[in-house]
Amino acid sequence: MRRRLFIPGTGGCFYADEAGGRHASILDLALDRQRDFICEHAADPAELAPRRTSGLNDAQGNPVALRAAGPIRAVYKPFFDETVGPASTRKAYKFFDYDWRLDIRYSGEQLWERLKGSGDAEAWDVVCHSQGGLVLLWASRLAGRAAFRKLVRRVVFCGVPDAVNWLS
Numbered sequence: 001m002r003r004r005l006f007i008p009g010t011g012g013c014f015y016a017d018e019a020g021g022r023h024a025s026i027l028d029l030a031l032d033r034q035r036d037f038i039c040e041h042a043a044d045p046a047e048l049a050p051r052r053t054s055g056l057n058d059a060q061g062n063p064v065a066l067r068a069a070g071p072i073r074a075v076y077k078p079f080f081d082e083t084v085g086p087a088s089t090r091k092a093y094k095f096f097d098y099d100w101r102l103d104i105r106y107s108g109e110q111l112w113e114r115l116k117g118s119g120d121a122e123a124w125d126v127v128c129h130s131q132g133g134l135v136l137l138w139a140s141r142l143a144g145r146a147a148f149r150k151l152v153r154r155v156v157f158c159g160v161p162d163a164v165n166w167l168s
C-alpha cells in the first residue's frame with residue numbers, strides 16, 4: 001500500500017499537554033474558552049517558533065504548553081479508517097498534526113522535516129484540507145521542486161485557499 005498523509009485544516013486537531021491530557025479543540029473555542037488558545041509570539045517575524053502555546057497554568061502557576069495531538073475523528077473519519085477485510089481496519093492515512101494557530105511557515109518547516117525524516121523509499125500521496133494545503137505549499141517551497149517531487153508523488157487539495165496552485 002502507498003504511503004498516504006493527510007494534513008487537516010484549521011482547527012482539525014485536538015490539543016494535549018506534555019503528559020497527554022486533552023485540553024482543547026477548536027470546539028472549545030466556540031464554547032468561549034479563548035484563554036486555552038492564547039499563543040505568544042516574538043515581535044521579530046523571522047522568529048517562527050512560539051514562546052507560549054496556551055493561556056493555561058499548572059497548579060504552581062507555570063505555563064502549560066499545548067501541542068496538536070491528533071485529528072478530530074468526527075471531522076476526518078473518511079481519512080481515518082479503511083476496511084481491509086470484514087473484521088479488520090487499519091489507519092488509511094497518517095496524519096500531520098500541526099497547530100493551526102502558529103505561523104504557516106513554522107508548520108511548513110515541521111512538515112518538511114517530517115517528510116525528509118520518513119525516508120525516500122516510497123513517495124507520499126498527500127491530501128490537504130484548507131490551511132493544511134498552505135502548510136504543504138510552504139514545505140514544497142522550502143524543499144525545492146526536485147527534492148519535493150522525490151518525496152511526494154501526488155497531492156490532492158480540498159478547499160485550500162490558494163490563489164494559484166503553483167505545484168502543478
